Amino acid sequence: SAKVGVLALQGDVREHAALLVRLGADVVLVRRPEELAAVDGLVIPGGESSVIDKLSRIFGMQEPIRAAIADGMPVFGTCAGLIMLADTVTDAIDGQESFGGLDVVVRRNAFGRQAESFEAELDVPELGGAPVKAAFIRGPVVESVGPAASVLAALPDGRVVAVEQENLLGLSFHPEITGETRFHQRFLDRLAPR
Ligand code: GLN
Numbered sequence: 001s002a003k004v005g006v007l008a009l010q011g012d013v014r015e016h017a018a019l020l021v022r023l024g025a026d027v028v029l030v031r032r033p034e035e036l037a038a039v040d041g042l043v044i045p046g047g048e049s050s051v052i053d054k055l056s057r058i059f060g061m062q063e064p065i066r067a068a069i070a071d072g073m074p075v076f077g078t079c080a081g082l083i084m085l086a087d088t089v090t091d092a093i094d095g096q097e098s099f100g101g102l103d104v105v106v107r108r109n110a111f112g113r114q115a116e117s118f119e120a121e122l123d124v125p126e127l128g129g130a131p132v133k134a135a136f137i138r139g140p141v142v143e144s145v146g147p148a149a150s151v152l153a154a155l156p157d158g159r160v161v162a163v164e165q166e167n168l169l170g171l172s173f174h175p176e177i178t179g180e181t182r183f184h185q186r187f188l189d190r191l192a193p194r
Pocket of ligand 1: 046047048049050079080081083109139140
């Protein structure tokens with residue numbers, strides 16, 4: 001079966017890995033280029049994007065991940081992971097870089113502080129079925145969506161919180177902590193079987 005990597009530099013790696021295992025995936029924690037080379041898709045967890053960025057450069061992972069994205073590897077980012085996938089990040093920490101790939105502008109910490117975390121129900125027509133229970137924890141908002149990307153979900157006030165573009169999927173929120181499995185399944189469905 002396909003091998004799924006979870007980028008394990010910082011963030012809620014275990015929550016993603018546990019959910020993927022529940023869905024029957026063959027999960028590998030990825031910290032080094034050799035580990036990335038052995039997987040068919042990659043999840044970038046929530047956490048702190050500036051730290052993930054820094055560690056990815058220290059571990060020599062920035063260029064390999066950019067190359068994998070350009071090469072069409074399916075990559076799924078939640079929260080900090082969405083920030084890492086965005087072509088443009090506003091309110092970034094000085095010198096912070098993303099991997100890029102998603103034709104969007106995201107604003108970090110757009111929903112305020114940790115204490116202002118909230119849950120919302122989102123209609124996601126592409127997933128069908130019941131609304132998504134979404135947990136927002138200092139998440140980013142997608143401020144603009146370029147022509148290459150498309151919107152999967154928005155809050156009732158119109159703020160975009162889920163986007164997709166070919167091999168890439170990015171969410172402002174954390175399905176891995178509310179038991180929502182459909183986005184992970186959608187990502188897994190994109191991995192080429194071995
Ligand atoms: N605020 C974090 C960042 O800028 C994202 C928060 C999260 O992933 N829960 O990376």
